[in-house]
Amino acid sequence: GENVEQHPSTLSVQEGDSAVIKCTYSDSASNYFPWYKQELGKGPQLIIDIRSNVGEKKDQRIAVTLNKTAKHFSLHITETQPEDSAVYFCAAMGVSGGFKTIFGAGTRLFVKA
C-alpha cells in the first residue's frame, strides 16, 4: 500500500540555524503534499503545502521543495526560533486514493535557545 517515510525522527538545532526534514512517498499518483505542525496538547495544523505542478513554495521562513521524479519532498525552516519546537508531519494525498492522506511518522524538532 501507499507509504510515506519521514526523516529524521528527532532533530535538535540551535536557535537561528536552519532545519530540514525529508520525506519520500511510494504512490506515484500522489499530487498534494502538506506539512502539519503539532504543538503539545493540540491537533496538527497545516503550515504549508505543495501541489505536484510546483517544484518549490515559500512562506516567510518556511519552504517546501518537491522532486516528483525521485518521489521526495522536504521542509526547510530558516532562522529557527524556540516557538518552532513541535512535531512536524509530512503527508501525501492523491485523487486515486479517494483524497485519503497518508502521513509520515513525524519529526520532533527541538530549537535550543
Next chain:
Amino acid sequence: DADVTQTPRNRITKTGKRIMLECSQTKGHDRMYWYRQDPGLGLRLIYYSFDVKDINKGEISDGYSVSRQAQAKFSLSLESAIPNQTALYFCATSDPSGDPYEQYFGPGTRLTVT
C-alpha cells in the same frame, strides 16, 4: 470557540468496555475523518465520511465503528476495547467546495485501555 471539538479529552477504560469518542464541528464541512496517532507511526486513518450518508473504512478500521449523526457530528466507537487501542485519537474535517485537501484537526482524545 474551537471549530472542531472532541469529547472526552482524556479517557481511561478497561479491557472489554464499550466506549464512544465524539467529534463536533462548526466549520460546515461535509467531510470528516477519524485518525489514530501512535508514537513513531504518525497518523493512521480509521474511518472517513464524505457526507451524512457516506461512511468508508480507512487503513485500520478493525475493532472500530463510526456513526455520522449529522453533518456536524461524527462519532467513533470501540465496541470492546483492548489495550493496543491505547492511543491519541484525532477527528478532522475538510471542505470539498473550498480547498478539498486541507484538513482541520480537533485537539485530540487520549484513550488508555487497561
